[in-house]
Amino acid sequence: MEKQQDIGTPKISVAMTIAGSDSGGGAGIQADLRTFAFHKVHGTSAITCITAQNTLGVERVDALPPESVVAQMEAIVTDIGVQAAKTGMLLNQTIIAAVAAQVEALNLTNLVVDPVMVSRTGAQLIDDAAIATLRTALIPHATVLTPNRYEAQMLGNLEIQTLADMQSAAQRIYQLGAKAVLVKGGGLQGDLRSVDVWFDGQQLETLAAETVETTNTHGTGCTLSAAIAANLALGYEPLTATRRAKEYVTTALKYALAIGKGQGPVGHFFPLLVNNSWSASS
Numbered sequence: 001m002e003k004q005q006d007i008g009t010p011k012i013s014v015a016m017t018i019a020g021s022d023s024g025g026g027a028g029i030q031a032d033l034r035t036f037a038f039h040k041v042h043g044t045s046a047i048t049c050i051t052a053q054n055t056l057g058v059e060r061v062d063a064l065p066p067e068s069v070v071a072q073m074e075a076i077v078t079d080i081g082v083q084a085a086k087t088g089m090l091l092n093q094t095i096i097a098a099v100a101a102q103v104e105a106l107n108l109t110n111l112v113v114d115p116v117m118v119s120r121t122g123a124q125l126i127d128d129a130a131i132a133t134l135r136t137a138l139i140p141h142a143t144v145l146t147p148n149r150y151e152a153q154m155l156g157n158l159e160i161q162t163l164a165d166m167q168s169a170a171q172r173i174y175q176l177g178a179k180a181v182l183v184k185g186g187g188l189q190g191d192l193r194s195v196d197v198w199f200d201g202q203q204l205e206t207l208a209a210e211t212v213e214t215t216n217t218h219g220t221g222c223t224l225s226a227a228i229a230a231n232l233a234l235g236y237e238p239l240t241a242t243r244r245a246k247e248y249v250t251t252a253l254k255y256a257l258a259i260g261k262g263q264g265p266v267g268h269f270f271p272l273l274v275n276n277s278w279s280a281s282s
């Protein structure tokens with residue numbers, strides 16, 4: 001018998017998401033793992049809570065015990081190892097405190113913190129005690145912190161209407177200790193919806209993209225932070241990782257999925273479209 005040729009084992013980067021499950025598959029863990037897969041990064045997950053959710057909204061949320069979240073992180077990092085991680089919906093103060101302590105204990109360095117506190121429509125998702133712990137215990141560990149308009153208003157303690165307001169917010173929030181802050185424009189009006197502002201203590205950058213006219217925007221924030229983490233895992237510098245992630249989100253928004261009766265999710269796998277159809281048959 002002929003000897004099988006050794007083709008070797010290709011190396012793959014690994015990323016971890018610490019976030020909630022979205023039963024509708026549009027945001028949370030599901031969006032993060034699809035984003036990692038698109039970037040050819042192996043995705044691992046520490047689940048914080050289970051949401052009963054669809055394109056119309058969240059019906060119910062069940063938290064996992066903080067010990068479970070911490071154990072998932074430990075199981076992943078001590079065996080497989082990760083080159084980058086992101087946090088999404090952490091839900092309550094005890095989970096936030098436990099995740100922050102574990103980030104420190106496991107010495108996670110490339111960390112994207114998506115401070116899921118207020119929805120794009122302005123509804124507060126976590127209580128004040130949880131926000132306080134996020135601010136003091138987790139945010140200082142962030143390589144990139146990605147608040148949306150309302151989260152930035154809360155963290156920066158100011159109103160945001162204009163590009164100048166976004167710039168002030170990024171500079172103020174930077175004082176909380178993240179290495180870089182990206183204030184996202186999705187919750188603003190007109191073309192500011194597709195503009196984000198970056199501040200890393202030195203560079204103040206405006207990241208602008210084409211505005212996509214769609215109501216199917218569910219999961220854009222999760223997808224952006226997961227794509228930043230994927231690009232960090234691939235070895236890109238934080239600002240480059242963020243620019244690449246923004247390009248990905250913009251294209252995914254162009255191919256957003258018109259499913260459900262509400263806001264459909266972005267189309268993570270647009271390169272798989274054939275003749276503008278998702279149908280598997282030719």
Ligand SMILES: Nc1ncnc2c1ncn2[C@@H]1O[C@H](COP(=O)(O)OP(=O)(O)OP(=O)(O)O)[C@@H](O)[C@H]1O
Nearest residue numbers: 120148184185186187193194195211212219220221
């Ligand atoms: N209509 C749009 N066209 C292009 N880019 C957009 C649009 N809406 C949002 N974005 C971009 O999507 C990313 C996510 O921003 P957004 O402010 O929507 O975050 P979020 O509120 O956390 O997300 P979500 O809407 O999923 O809760 C940002 O880079 C933002 O600029």
Ligand SMILES: Cc1ncc(COP(=O)(O)O)c(N)n1
Nearest residue numbers: 020027028089219220221222
């Ligand atoms: C489980 C879970 N996590 C996060 C979000 C917010 O998602 P996004 O801000 O990307 O719409 C969500 N709706 N559900």
